[in-house]
Amino acid sequence: CANGAAYRTAPDTLYELGAEIVPLAVSPDGFNINENCGAVHPQIMAAAVVAHGADAGICLDGDADRLIMADEAGTIIDGDQILGCLALAMxxxxxxxxxxxxxxxxxxRGLETRLGKAGIDLHRVAVGDRYILEKMRQDGLNLGGEPSGHMLMTDFARSGDGLLTALQMLTLLKTSGKKASKLFNSFSPNPQRLENLRGINPxxxxDQKLQSDLANIExxxxxxxxxxxxxxxxxxxxRVMVEAESEALLTEAMDALILRITAEA
Known part of the structure; x- marks a missing residue:
C-alpha cells in the first residue's frame, strides 16, 4: 500500500470482503511513502504474489489514486491492461x-488494436487524468485511464481511486472463474520505447522542415x-516515443528520429 493513504483502508476492506491478504508496505513513518514499494515499484508485490501462491496482487501509490496489479505468475499488469480488461467487461x-x-x-497501440476489434473506440488526450476526465465529460463517456494506473470510472466516482478500481478488477476475477493471467492480460502490447534527448532546446x-521529416519517418x-x-x-x-509491431521496426524508427533531431540541434 506504498506506506501511504490506504495503508489501513485497503487491507481492512479486502479482509472484510472475505479475501485472504498478505499486506505489504503498511507501516508509514511519515518519510517512507512510495519508498521502494507500491504502484511506483510493483516488482516487490509481484514477487510476493508468486512466493505466497496468491491469485493476484494489487499495488496502490502513496495517495491511493493509482493501481498496478500482478497476475498469479507475477506478471505486472499496468494501467493499459486494466483499462482494456474493464472496457471489455463493461x-x-x-x-x-x-x-x-x-x-x-x-x-x-496494442490496446487500441484490441479494443478496435471489439468495436470500442479509444480517444487519446494529453498525459494526465484531468485531461481524461475533461474528454469523458465532453463526450459523455464513463471509462478512461492511463498506463500509470490512474483509472476514472465516473459511474462510481469523479476522481481516481485505486482501491475502487482494484475491487472492480477482483470482482471480475471472482465472477469469471478464470486465472488472473488469462483475464488481466487483455491484449498483446506493442514494443514501446521512450527516449529523453537532453540538452536540446524544445x-x-x-521548425517546419523538421516536422515534415519526422512525419516521413512515421x-x-x-x-x-x-x-x-x-x-x-x-x-x-x-521526449521521443516510438511504438511498432516489432522491435526491428521500433529500433529503425527510433534511430532515425534521434539522428534527425540531434542534427537539427
Whole structure:
C-alpha cells in the first residue's frame, strides 16, 4: 500500500470482503511513502504474489489514486491492461457508454488494436487524468485511464481511486472463474520505447522542415507503428516515443528520429 493513504483502508476492506491478504508496505513513518514499494515499484508485490501462491496482487501509490496489479505468475499488469480488461467487461455487460474509452498519447497501440476489434473506440488526450476526465465529460463517456494506473470510472466516482478500481478488477476475477493471467492480460502490447534527448532546446520542434521529416519517418512505418515527439514542460529536453509491431521496426524508427533531431540541434 506504498506506506501511504490506504495503508489501513485497503487491507481492512479486502479482509472484510472475505479475501485472504498478505499486506505489504503498511507501516508509514511519515518519510517512507512510495519508498521502494507500491504502484511506483510493483516488482516487490509481484514477487510476493508468486512466493505466497496468491491469485493476484494489487499495488496502490502513496495517495491511493493509482493501481498496478500482478497476475498469479507475477506478471505486472499496468494501467493499459486494466483499462482494456474493464472496457471489455463493461461492453459485455452493456454498461460501457457509447462503446468508447479515453486514454492518453502514451496508451499502448496494442490496446487500441484490441479494443478496435471489439468495436470500442479509444480517444487519446494529453498525459494526465484531468485531461481524461475533461474528454469523458465532453463526450459523455464513463471509462478512461492511463498506463500509470490512474483509472476514472465516473459511474462510481469523479476522481481516481485505486482501491475502487482494484475491487472492480477482483470482482471480475471472482465472477469469471478464470486465472488472473488469462483475464488481466487483455491484449498483446506493442514494443514501446521512450527516449529523453537532453540538452536540446524544445523550440526546434517548431521548425517546419523538421516536422515534415519526422512525419516521413512515421509514415515509413506503414501503419505498423506510431511516433510521438514532444517537448518537456519542465526541462530542456525532447521526449521521443516510438511504438511498432516489432522491435526491428521500433529500433529503425527510433534511430532515425534521434539522428534527425540531434542534427537539427
Amino acid at each position: 461492453q459485455e455487460r452493456g454498461t460501457l457508454a457509447k462503446n468508447a474509452v479515453v486514454g492518453t498519447v502514451m496508451t499502448n 523550440a526546434i520542434l517548431q 509514415a515509413n512505418l506503414n501503419g505498423k507503428g506510431r511516433v510521438l515527439v514532444r517537448p518537456s514542460g519542465t526541462e530542456a529536453l525532447v
